[in-house]
Amino acid sequence: MVLRSLRAAWAYAMLWYGLGLLALGSLAWGLVALPLQVALPRRTGRAIGRAVIARGFRLYLGTLQAAGACRFDLGALDALRGAGPLILAPNHPSLLDAVMVLSRAPQATCVLKATLFDGVLFGGGARLAGYIRNDSPMAMVRSAVDELRAGGQLLLFPEGTRTVRAPLNPLRGAIALIASRAGVPVQAVVIEADSAFLGKGWPLTRRPALPLRYRVRLGRRFDPPQDLHAFVRELEQYFARELAEPAAAAPGLRADVESRPA
Numbered sequence: 052m053v054l055r056s057l058r059a060a061w062a063y064a065m066l067w068y069g070l071g072l073l074a075l076g077s078l079a080w081g082l083v084a085l086p087l088q089v090a091l092p093r094r095t096g097r098a099i100g101r102a103v104i105a106r107g108f109r110l111y112l113g114t115l116q117a118a119g120a121c122r123f124d125l126g127a128l129d130a131l132r133g134a135g136p137l138i139l140a141p142n143h144p145s146l147l148d149a150v151m152v153l154s155r156a157p158q159a160t161c162v163l164k165a166t167l168f169d170g171v172l173f174g175g176g177a178r179l180a181g182y183i184r185n186d187s188p189m190a191m192v193r194s195a196v197d198e199l200r201a202g203g204q205l206l207l208f209p210e211g212t213r214t215v216r217a218p219l220n221p222l223r224g225a226i227a228l229i230a231s232r233a234g235v236p237v238q239a240v241v242i243e244a245d246s247a248f249l250g251k252g253w254p255l256t257r258r259p260a261l262p263l264r265y266r267v268r269l270g271r272r273f274d275p276p277q278d279l280h281a282f283v284r285e286l287e288q289y290f291a292r293e294l295a296e297p298a299a300a301a302p303g304l305r306a307d308v309e310s311r312p313a
Contacts, residue, residue: 065118081175100180105157128155141240199233218294239270
């Protein structure tokens with residue numbers, strides 16, 4: 052009993068250590084990325100920026116797993132490499148979602164909140180990597196379409212923010228507009244978690260059951276839409292069906308799934 056308690060306390064401490072490590076690593080890379088953004092050609096800077104972010108995130112997730120704080124099943128994402136222009140559209144249960152996807156999709160650009168884009172922690176690295184800020188909807192759409200037409204991939208959370216109430220928030224229409232204008236498919240990415248920790252409504256002082264378990268799998272790939280409103284409804288209904296079953300139904304996830312706080 053004592054040993055089990057010590058292991059739980061260690062894993063929880065390592066989880067918070069990992070979150071601090073992510074912040075410090077992002078800050079340190081941002082300080083390096085700022086002069087590189089000026090010194091390097093844009094294409095070279097973007098390639099380096101995205102590669103460093105992907106490897107850094109992969110190392111970070113490996114640290115959490117080695118410490119016993121988390122378990123990750125992300126292998127399905129490896130099929131995205133070489134898959135050509137795609138919009139990667141995951142549901143958004145936690146703060147780790149972008150970290151998990153980008154750790155396995157170094158070629159992807161990410162639509163980022165303007166507050167993060169301008170912040171000291173992630174701003175420098177995001178600008179070097181050529182990520183897209185979301186504060187101007189039309190500018191965001193144009194930049195995303197240009198990225199896709201150039202052969203890239205785009206990570207865009209169609210909920211727009213972390214899930215407030217399961218299974219997912221109402222989806223926003225930008226994803227349909229971008230897919231239609233760029234003429235590229237939308238790849239649904241299903242993220243399953245056995246805890247609502249790091250989701251909206253979960254107090255950071257409330258300790259979750261550890262290890263946290265995450266599984267990311269590739270869902271249906273949708274053709275570029277003709278009817279934007281119908282596409283958004285279809286994508287929302289698809290995610291609702293995929294997430295209707297408790298996360299415990301996924302292999303490797305615990306049966307004692309914690310409900311998301313309202």
